[in-house]
Amino acid sequence: MNPITRRSFMAFAAGGTVALAAGKVHAHDQTVVAQPWTGKMGGSDPGPNDPLRQGENPDIVNPPSTDSGTLPNLRFSYSDSHVRKGSGGWTRQITERELGVSKSIAGVNMRLNTGGIRELHWHKEGEWAYMLYGKARITALDVDGNWFVDDVGVGDLWYFPSGVPHSIQGLGPDGCEFLLAFDSGSFDEDSTFLLSDWFKHVPPDVLAKNFGVPAETFSKLPSPADEYIFAANAPGALSDDAIAGATRSSMAFSHRMMAQKPITLKGGTVRITDSSTFKASKTIAAALVELQPGAMRELHWHPNTDEWQYYLEGEGRMGVFASSGQARTFDFRAGDVGYVPFAMGHYVENTGNKPLRFLELFKSSYYADISLNQWLASTPPELVRQHLHLDDTFMNALDKTKKPIVG
Numbered sequence: 001m002n003p004i005t006r007r008s009f010m011a012f013a014a015g016g017t018v019a020l021a022a023g024k025v026h027a028h029d030q031t032v033v034a035q036p037w038t039g040k041m042g043g044s045d046p047g048p049n050d051p052l053r054q055g056e057n058p059d060i061v062n063p064p065s066t067d068s069g070t071l072p073n074l075r076f077s078y079s080d081s082h083v084r085k086g087s088g089g090w091t092r093q094i095t096e097r098e099l100g101v102s103k104s105i106a107g108v109n110m111r112l113n114t115g116g117i118r119e120l121h122w123h124k125e126g127e128w129a130y131m132l133y134g135k136a137r138i139t140a141l142d143v144d145g146n147w148f149v150d151d152v153g154v155g156d157l158w159y160f161p162s163g164v165p166h167s168i169q170g171l172g173p174d175g176c177e178f179l180l181a182f183d184s185g186s187f188d189e190d191s192t193f194l195l196s197d198w199f200k201h202v203p204p205d206v207l208a209k210n211f212g213v214p215a216e217t218f219s220k221l222p223s224p225a226d227e228y229i230f231a232a233n234a235p236g237a238l239s240d241d242a243i244a245g246a247t248r249s250s251m252a253f254s255h256r257m258m259a260q261k262p263i264t265l266k267g268g269t270v271r272i273t274d275s276s277t278f279k280a281s282k283t284i285a286a287a288l289v290e291l292q293p294g295a296m297r298e299l300h301w302h303p304n305t306d307e308w309q310y311y312l313e314g315e316g317r318m319g320v321f322a323s324s325g326q327a328r329t330f331d332f333r334a335g336d337v338g339y340v341p342f343a344m345g346h347y348v349e350n351t352g353n354k355p356l357r358f359l360e361l362f363k364s365s366y367y368a369d370i371s372l373n374q375w376l377a378s379t380p381p382e383l384v385r386q387h388l389h390l391d392d393t394f395m396n397a398l399d400k401t402k403k404p405i406v407g
Helices: 051-056 195-200 204-211 372-377 381-388 392-397
Strands: 008-012 018-021 024-027 031-035 075-077 084-086 089-094 106-112 117-122 127-134 136-141 147-152 156-160 166-170 176-182 254-256 263-265 268-273 285-291 296-301 307-313 315-321 327-333 336-340 345-350 356-362
Touching (some): 106 117, 285 296, 285 345, 296 372, 307 327, 315 336, 315 356, 345 356, 381 392
Antiparallel strands (some): 075 336, 106 176, 117 166, 127 156, 127 176, 156 254, 268 285, 285 356, 296 345, 307 336, 315 327
């Protein structure tokens, strides 16, 4: 439906022109406010209100008439997340505490300056990552005692299984930023097992016995509060960090997602990475979706688990159908997290004038979705006709080949 017929907007300020296009309001020299008013339903909002916030969420302020029921919030922005700062960078998280419906996956957005280190640590949860900016060096030790070191750049992934110790360090010229996903919505950065924290909580004589050195060796250990993300010297060449006299792990904990051949359609591309292509990643499957302006991730659902989303760039909206007459629509932009509970039908549409790119993540070893179009095309035609009372124009348009993006 044309957004002009679906929404009404009120502009306050002198001068300028307001253009309504593809579901987004663009204003020059004025403040534009989405209003809960269609011309026949609802009414204006005199305030108090937050014009900027309402302008970014027009489908919440003035939802489509198809929205119904009491679905929970399915959107949260990293811009609303608490930032934890260290001498080497910063971090912020979105877990089920911030986005209550997100039970299967929690996300962390982290920045490391050049040389900045996310200290040696491990988790109860598996850790999946997507590089957003810059370059980083990652290290790990597998369960057989073999080492792993690699450099990763934009579009690369890593995965560390639960219990596997690892570290991350920002490289030159400007460090890195990345997205982390953990296979539990209840994950908390404060529940991480930190190297410095453990040392501080073991008696010095026990440390001395364990490492075969004098107890005085441990008299000047750093505070764990100083170590979580700390400044350090940038490492040298990758080859310099090879561990002499030890065995390199046969498991690749990193993966070049952008090197994968994408599924290319008229309206965009999809890259799918799960344990079939990235063998280490046993608990997180992912898809990287790019939609051109006006294109849409088709109506579909996932038959295996919930979907956790991260929006990389652009603007879009998502409509979610929850059965029993319940449906809600949400607007997204770069830095937002979206969530679709298990088996709920949904679509994602590019409502901006630039490409919309986002990640779909699943707590699963494999990626799976079911296309509404393909399902109906693969069902006896007369059965479909009797359900929906639609004519041959619709029946002939059905496609037995799954096309995850509608151009």
